[in-house]
Amino acid sequence: MADPSDAPHRLVAPAIVGRDGELRRAVDAVTAAPALVVVAGEAGIGKTRLVGELAAAAARSGRRPLLGRCHALREPFPLGPVIEAVRGLGDRLGELALSPVAGALRPFLPELAHVLPPAPDPLGDRAAERHRVFRGFVEVFAALGPSVLILEDLHWAEAQTGDFAGYLLAEALPELSVVVTYRPEAADPRVRALAAGLPSGTTLADVALTPLGPSEVGALAASIIGVDAVSEEFASYLSERTSGLPFAVEELVALLQERGTLVQRRGGGWARRALDELDVPTRIRDSVLERVARLGDPARRVVEAAAVLQVPVPLSLLVATAPLDRATALPAVGEALDSGVLAEHGDDIGFRHPLAAQAVHEDLAGPRRLLLHDRAATALAAAARAPAGQLAHHLRHADRRHEWVAAAERAAEQAFELSNDAEAVRILEDVLRHGPATPERRGRLAVLLGEAAIExxxxxxxxxxLTAVLDEELPAPVRGELRFRLGGLLHDAGTELLRAHQLFADAVDDLDHRPDLKAWAMVVLGIPMAGDADPAEHRAWLQRALTVVPEIPDHAFQAFLLGKIAMVQVPTGDPAWRTTAERVEHQTGGEPRHRREINAYWSIGTQATYAGHHALADRLLTAGLTAAAGDDRARVETRMERSLRSGLVLLRYCQGSWDELADHAAVLMEELAGNPRARIDGEAAAACLTLARGDLDDAAAALTAAVDLVDELSGFDLLPIPAAALFRLAVARGEAGSVLGRADRLLAAAEPKGVLAPSVRALPAVAEALVAAGRSDDAERTVRRFAARLDGLDAPLAPAALAHADGFVRLGAGDPGGAATSFAAAARLYVPQRAPYEAAQARELAASTWLAAALPVRDAGSELLAALAAYRELGAEWDAGRATATARRHGLSVPARHRGGRRGYGSQLSPREREVAELAAKGRTNKEIAAELYLSVNTVARHITTSMRKLGVRSRAAIAHRLDQN
Structure with missing residues (x-):
């Protein structure tokens, strides 16, 4: 059988990942000869790759690397790796100044006998002959000059190789460093003792390789695939499947590539597909099975039981599954542990990593597997607290199908309760496809699947x-819940929205037993997203929902639904939204705790951002993020937390709080690659910032992509923000006609649904584009129509936006004086709404119009310079450049840019980023860094991600090396 380190190592990853610190220590040691570097770690941990990098580094420093390896199938000759290393010198061996004692090496190197001194006379004593051979090899290494001898896989070394390594180290050759690698669990004691008793002055580096963490596994996978990053889900899952063993990561990713099961997602990220169906790579499987084959029969039975059990289990369960009597079981388990095939995990026993278990499991004959699963199921069922998931798994594979369905339902419920939604989905899909159950039970399972699948x-x-189950004969309450869940799935996916709404409407009459779902269905029906329903019909559904909400016993869910109701009321300008939002804040005391309360804050906060209620949005989104980040129930960052962060990025853009916002947005977009719904707000903000910074070509691409994404996800309440920026850019480039179609579609989406409060953000840009394209009459009709429909609505940006748009209409009508007056009024109206960017634009337009028309306005110049100052304060380089050019064209003296400080650090680390990076380089965890610097863990994570991007590294371990170079 072959071992992973037996065959030539297939180099899949172009760069070593996660071993920078270990490599640096090893390199430092070999450059301080005489030295010994001990590299220890289990199979597949990356010993070979590390010493390969070490050899390359030694060569660059002028030290000759010599590599020799031990092999599982030993040759009759002793000293195999030493011979291999010297043989690699070839005829260069003859260039060395060797004494006659080197002639003793002729029998070991017959192909190089012609360059060696003559063979000495026999000594007639085996111990003396061996000693002379040792001296001969030492002679060669001494004559080489600066060199590094690498002896790999000494756990397979025969006795003489171990003895020679100790002899060589005792000589302490001043220009020689020795590197040895081995597996601690399989190495001979004399190999493990090499570091003991080194001569004084010999440098020692003990490098124990441990599995990579999830982020490092992700970096390794990205390096193999050739992308900047993979999704967190993919990295975490791959880490779990391989236990962080680099060899296993490389093999699995290579297998994924060969099978075409890697799917590229938006933003360059990658996701997994069908990973559960992968076979164990051949070289890993053969290595595991070879080690198992060396065990005695009872120990093999223990290992087979452990493979079927998959996870570490108590000794009693392992023995019961085997099964073995106590007298036989204890020595057998001891043998399996001593061999390293199994390992102790606290009080439990199991395989070191899942791939090994899978290899043994797949090698079992079918009847043997079924029998072991049956024993495991019986033993688990008798336990006081049987793990539901394990029990269901074994019942299924024992072909006890009816028992499996019952256990699987309990396991799925437990998984869902613990927020392990993906596991719940996996279990339920399996049962619904393959398990025997009554229609009522299938309906109940499908309802739970619908809920878990959305999460x-x-x-x-x-x-x-769910569609298939819905066609069966179901009790009315189950049918109502299933219709609701299926409607939710379709609604969440953004597909078949008309069908989704019909499912919700049909569900209402069957949900009297569930006022929470009944009210929720009514809320969804109140959202103007699909079809051509009258806005009054949507409002009627919301009013019905408000009458049902008090019947819901769960106050957190009440807050959730009230948040959704307000989420619909805000963009329509319905003044009742304030009462609804106040109910949410009052009910939660201004501090949401439950995830549904946090969701309510996000729902209202994002819509408040779109509609221009910036102060309220800031309060709600900040409170929601604080609560989400402090939720100890699941410290893995949730989708809601990321959505809140994305919403805050957009809010900061709208408020003009742009300090380092581009960096924050870039980090967030990288983290949310492949999750368009969570990143939608941040992506819109990032695209708008690109335009404001003056990167016009990049801005055109980014804005187009953002508008397309928002349009694809039916986000017509967000659409006006990136669309307005895209329209402004088109006008500036003389391409107004190219965006008129988009402008028409934007208005056509917003007006029939009554979503007017956010839409006014795009109104000035639409008017400008229409006028620039020679459609001044259309611009006037559009603005007047909007003004009439906005009358009486709660739309805080409407007065400013209408005045702003009216300025363009008046310019199109040849009335520069009236236009400038409207622009100036808009500037004043934007200020109290905390919209400084729009205020500066309107102020610039007023001043530019006065100056261009030579109107006798005394303060025109100072108004233009005030707009310029506002642009500079924001960091809006594109607008500042335009305002500067206008000022100089009219003979105004433009103040020099303030050089006392800078608002951003570009590709350089900010002081805080460097502070965080230096602590990360010292091995501190995010939690430790956060505690030391009084930051949140999320802030630390953002700083580290930004630092890695700026430094051009892909792992935390590489930060230290790059910091030393900066």
Missing amino acids: AGRSQDAAGL
């Missing part, structure tokens, strides 16, 4: 199963 982001995958 797990698996809407499209589960919709087909």
Whole structure:
């Protein structure tokens, strides 16, 4: 059988990942000869790759690397790796100044006998002959000059190789460093003792390789694939499958590539597909099975039981599954542990990593597997607290199908309760496809699947199963819940919205037993997203929902639904939204705790941002993020937390709080690659910032992509923000006609649905584009129509935006005086709404119009310079350049840019980023850094991600090396 380190190592990853510190220590040691570097770690941990990098570094420093390896199948000759290393010198061996004792090496190096001194006379004593051979090899290494001898896989070394390594180290050759690698669990004691008793002055570096963490596994996978990053989900899952073993990561990713099961997602990220169906790579499987084959029969039975059990289990369960009597079991378990095939995990026993268990499991004959699963299921069922998921798994594979369905339902419920939604989905899909159950139970399972699938982001995958179950004869309450869940899946996926709304409407009459779902269905029906329903019909559904909400016993869910109701009321300008939002804040005391309360804050906060209620949005989104970040129930960052961060990025853009916002947005977009719904707000903000910074070509691409994404996700309440920026850019480039179609579609989406409060953000840009394209009459009709429809609505930006748009209409009508007056009025109206960017634009337009028309306005010049100052304060370089050019054209003296400080650090680390990076380089965790610097863990994570991007590294371990170079 072959071992992973037996065959030539297939180099899949172009760069070593996660081993910078270990490599640096090893390099430092070999450059301080005489030295010994001990590299220890289990199979597949990356010993070979590390010493390969070490050899390359030694060569660059002028030290000759010599590599020799031990092999599982030993040759009759002793000293195999030493011979291999010297043989690599070839005829250069003859260039060395060797004494006659080197002639003793002729029998070991027959192909190089012609360059060696003559063979000495026999000594007639085996111990003396061996000693002379040792001296001969030492002679060669001494004559080489600066060199590094690498002896790999000494756990397979025969006795003489171990003895020679100790002899060589005792000589302490001043220009020689020795590097040895081995597996601690399999190495001979004399190999493990090499570091003991080194001569004085010999440098020692003990490098124990441990599994990579999830972020490092992700970096390794990205390096193999050739992308900047992979999704967190993919990295975490890959880490779990391989236990962080680099060899296993490389093999699995290579297998994924060969099978075409890697799917590229938006933004360059990658996701997994069908990973559960992967076979164990051949070299890993062969290595594991070879080690198992060396065990005695009872120990093999223990290992087979452990493979079927998969996870570490108590000794009693392992023995019961085997099964073995106590007298036989204890020595057998001891043998399996001593061999390293199994390992102790606290009080439990199991494989070191899942791939090994899978290799053994797949090698079992079918009847043997079924029997072991049956024993495991019986033993687990008798336990006081049987793990539901394990029990369901074993019952299924024991072909105890009816028992499996019952256990699987309990396991799925437990998984869902613990927020392990993906596992719940996996269990439920399996049962619904393959398990025997009554229609009522299938309906109940499908309802739970629908709920879990939305939380797990698996809407499209589960919709087909729910549809099939819905065609069966179901009790009315189950039918109502299933219609509701299926409607939710379709709604969440953004597909078949008309069908989704019909499902919700049909569900209402069957949900009297569930006022929470009944009210929720009414809320969804009140959202103007699909069809051509009258806005009054949507409002009627919301009013019905408000009458049902008090019947809901769960106050957190009440807050959730009230948040959704307000979320619909805000963009329509319905003044009742304030009462609804106040109910949410009052009910939660201004501090949401439950995730549904946090969701309510996000729902209202994002819509408040779109509609221009900036102060309220700031309060709600900040409170929601604080609560989400402090939720100890699941410290893995949730989708809601990321959505809140994305919403805050957009809010900061709208408020003009742009300090380092581009960096924050870039980090967020990288983290949310492949999650368009969570990143939608941040992506819109990032695209708008690109335009404001003056990167016009990049801005055109980014804005187009953002508008397309928002349009694809039916985000017509967000659409006006990136669309307005895209329209402004088109006008500036003389391409107004190219965006008129988009402008028409924007208005056509917003007006029939009554979503006017956010839409006014785009009104000035639409008017400008229409006028620039020679459609001044259309611009006037559009603005007047909007003004009439906005009358009486709660739309805080409407007065300013209408005045802003009216300025363009008046310019198109040849009335520069009236236009400038409207622009100036708009500037004043934007200020109290905390919209400084729009205020500066309107102020610039007023001043430019006065100056261009030579109107006798005394303060025109100072108004233009005030707009310029506002642009500079924001960091809006594109607008500042335009205002500067206008000022100089009219003979105004433009103040020099303030050089006392800078608002951003470009590609350089900010002081805080460097402070965080230096602590990360010292091995501190994010939590430790956060505590030391009084930051949140999320802020630390953002600083580290930004630092890695700026430094051009892909792992935390590489930060230290790059910091030393900066």
